[in-house]
Amino acid sequence: MNILLIGCGKMGGAMLRQWTSRGAHSFTVADPAATDLPDGVTHVTRAADLPTGAFDVALIAIKPQMIADVLPDYVHAVKDGGTFVSIAAGASVASIEKVVGDVAIVRVMPNMAALVGMGVSGLYANARCTPQQAQAITDLIDQTGTCIPVESEDQIDRLTAVSGSGPGYVFEVLRSYVAAAEALGFDHDTARTLVFDTVSGTVEAARQSDLTLEELRNSVTSKNGTTQAGLDALRRDGTLDDLFHTTLQAAYARAGELK
Template sequence: MSAPTIGFIGAGNMATSLIGGMLQQNFKPARIMASDRTAEQCDKLARQFGIRATTDNAELARECDVLVLAVKPQVMQQVCRALPAERKPGQLVISIAAGISCASLAEWLGDGPLVRCMPNTPSLRRQGVSGLYANALVSDTQKQQTEDILNAVGISLWLEQESQIDAVTAVSGSGPAYFFYLMEAMIAAGQQLGLPRETAERLTLFTALGAADMAVHSDVDVAELRRRVTSPGGTTEQAINSFAADGLPAMVERAMQACARRADELSKELA
């Protein structure tokens, strides 16, 4: 079986990151296409990646086996309804737009294989994680094609229910901002303790990087890693006790519940 032709409608940061990652994973430039509103962006993509780029979304819809919708949620309906009815038969559609349900996509595009994807911004550094949900028309081969595309910028995990996309948004889609917020607070606290800003910032960022690397490669869970650093009566214990007294676990839960609720509201607003 020949490799599928993959087309990206929308050529912003996430799409260009995916294309770059795919080329590094030995996808052939001749099997990748992209479209964008501006000829300038198309020319840039063609020069940068050696792929075919066009301002005509319909060209991709007619030629590509896999269509990746990488436009803003607010224009998704307009883009989908403008695609030709004679799209390539059996074409897999992957949406990376937040808040657009499979039901809405099917209404705008017609029935067919659909995958909803929630990537996160570390995908721009090829350190991303994506939650994936497939409708009943997606074949095993198409699931593998989806994984190959998203795994070019990190890892991907399949979900059993579409409603779990909102939980993915709360955990990983919005999650980088939570860690950035904590880093902000640690940098500011380090300065209050007398460190120069640059020193506090580098200490914080590399501590976060090291802790994440340890957690990813450890054979024990993060709670055990935390316990191993927290000696009884020691300095870390004092900080952990202060976090607990201020209700950090409940605070995180409330924040993530609020995020998931808003994701559900946006899905209904964009339907």
């Protein structure tokens, strides 16, 4: 497919790197600022420099607040029967249809783990997408990690709060965990190794286990031992559950505001 990226910053750039490493499609980036693009990618800085009707797919990877102003400049570049794919948080199919018309639109919510081909994305295709179009975009997103089809746009907004924004929460938790390890006397590099290997090994152990997360947690927690002391401080009578609940609700509410 001939694919146009409208905007190629942090998220579009991460996805583009996975796609170009596989070499299955042709890519053009339209972005006034993009630098350091992978070899073989065509770059234009102005929508007016794009050929008319040239692209099978346009990936909308600009900020949601810019769509109404910026997207109209790019519509000419997509061929009749082409697919518009938006990764913009919150931006609804209806808001995109206002610009591009009643055509095939797919909302995808990727995440930054796509940087290493381990992203997880939600995908919602509107009724104008043929099964072939939806499958082609699913295959494309699969190249960045795992793709989970959902039945409604609301599911995309909920998934944004869990996995789209998720790496932001996880990076912040890792930052805090590493800082606490340094405060116990480890140098920064050792603290990073201890924390990163603990987290990635624990995630893999959970993935491969038939036990529940509660059972796995209990398998680490000796009665009156060190883990119990640490967990008592971490959970503080439900504070941790409240914190995660509030975090995800806040992100979901924000997606609704960006419609």
